[in-house]
Amino acid sequence: GWDLAAATLDRNFGRWSPGAPADLVVLAEAIPGELTPVSLPAHFARASARQVRHVVIAGKTVVKDGALTTVDQGSVRAEARSAAASAWRRAGKKA
Numbered sequence: 001g002w003d004l005a006a007a008t009l010d011r012n013f014g015r016w017s018p019g020a021p022a023d024l025v026v027l028a029e030a031i032p033g034e035l036t037p038v039s040l041p042a043h044f045a046r047a048s049a050r051q052v053r054h055v056v057i058a059g060k061t062v063v064k065d066g067a068l069t070t071v072d073q074g075s076v077r078a079e080a081r082s083a084a085a086s087a088w089r090r091a092g093k094k095a
Contacts, residue, residue: 023056024056025055026052027052
C-alpha cells in the first residue's frame with residue numbers, strides 16, 4: 001500500500017529495498033476491504049489511534065504494544081491537562 005499512498009498523497013515515501021530505514025504502522029485489526037484509490041478515504045476514516053499497536057520510524061520503534069517508547073506518556077498527559085486548564089483560565093472559563 002505504500003506506493004498507493006505515495007501516489008494518492010503525491011509524496012515520495014522512500015524506497016523499498018534491503019537496508020532502507022523502515023517506516024511501519026501495525027494496526028490491532030485489519031480494516032476490511034481492498035485498499036484502492038477509491039477506498040482510501042474510507043480506510044483513513046476507520047483508522048484511529050486506538051488501533052495502533054506498533055510504529056517504526058526510520059528503523060526505530062516509537063510505539064510498542066500501543067504505548068510510546070520515546071516519551072513518558074503520563075508526563076505528556078499531565079502537561080496537556082495543565083496547558084488546557086491554563087488556556088481555559090485565560091479564556092475566562094472554568095476548566
